[in-house]
Amino acid sequence: xxxxxxxxxxxxxxxxxxxxxxxxxxxxxxxxxxxxxxxxxxxxxxxxxxxxxxxxxxxxxxxxxxxxxxxxxxxxxxxxxxxxxxxxxxxxxxxxxxxxxxxxxxxxxxxxxxxxxxxxxxxxxxxxxxxxxxxxxxxxxxxxxxxxxxxxxxxxxxxxxxxxxxxxxxxxxxxxxxxxxxxxxxxxxxxxxxxxxxxxxx
Numbered sequence: 001x002x003x004x005x006x007x008x009x010x011x012x013x014x015x016x017x018x019x020x021x022x023x024x025x026x027x028x029x030x031x032x033x034x035x036x037x038x039x040x041x042x043x044x045x046x047x048x049x050x051x052x053x054x055x056x057x058x059x060x061x062x063x064x065x066x067x068x069x070x071x072x073x074x075x076x077x078x079x080x081x082x083x084x085x086x087x088x089x090x091x092x093x094x095x096x097x098x099x100x101x102x103x104x105x106x107x108x109x110x111x112x113x114x115x116x117x118x119x120x121x122x123x124x125x126x127x128x129x130x131x132x133x134x135x136x137x138x139x140x141x142x143x144x145x146x147x148x149x150x151x152x153x154x155x156x157x158x159x160x161x162x163x164x165x166x167x168x169x170x171x172x173x174x175x176x177x178x179x180x181x182x183x184x185x186x187x188x189x190x191x192x193x194x195x196x197x198x199x200x201x202x
Contacts, residue, residue, distance in 0.1 A: 085116025107133035141183035
């Protein structure tokens with residue numbers, strides 16, 4: 001009798017946990033969909049510098065292209081607080097466009113970039129940071145699995161892996177990020193780690 005009750009309780013807990021996980025994923029997807037309907041990134045031009053602030057979403061690439069085309073003197077994107085991206089399929093092609101334009105990226109002593117913001121920073125031809133700037137990394141998740149639990153030869157890695165390889169010349173930084181912290185957390189890189197993976201050029 002006790003054994004049956006234990007199994008029943010276990011099944012109930014699994015079902016309840018599954019419902020909560022499902023609801024959590026639905027809420028997360030709804031939030032991402034909403035964030036992609038509004039502008040979450042701001043750009044301000046000062047001389048040859050373009051100051052960037054806010055989360056990257058599906059509207060950011062068009063915003064960026066418009067401001068750069070309207071200000072051809074821009075040479076450097078100064079990233080202030082860019083905590084991530086809710087649309088990697090928009091972020092990575094935009095970052096590749098930045099590299100193709102020959103633009104630089106710069107972090108001030110109070111700058112904070114993480115996740116997709118860190119990916120964008122890598123797009124700079126010259127990448128510079130002042131002491132005190134924070135660079136955060138973590139794994140990605142599909143809602144069911146963490147990247148580290150996906151086999152290395154799985155195509156799910158390819159978009160992010162290839163981008164890192166294109167920007168840095170090799171993909172070791174990609175594999176480092178997926179083990180640095182789970183998707184629900186952030187690891188802020190040490191100066192030694194930043195140097196090891198050659199995130200800055202100056």
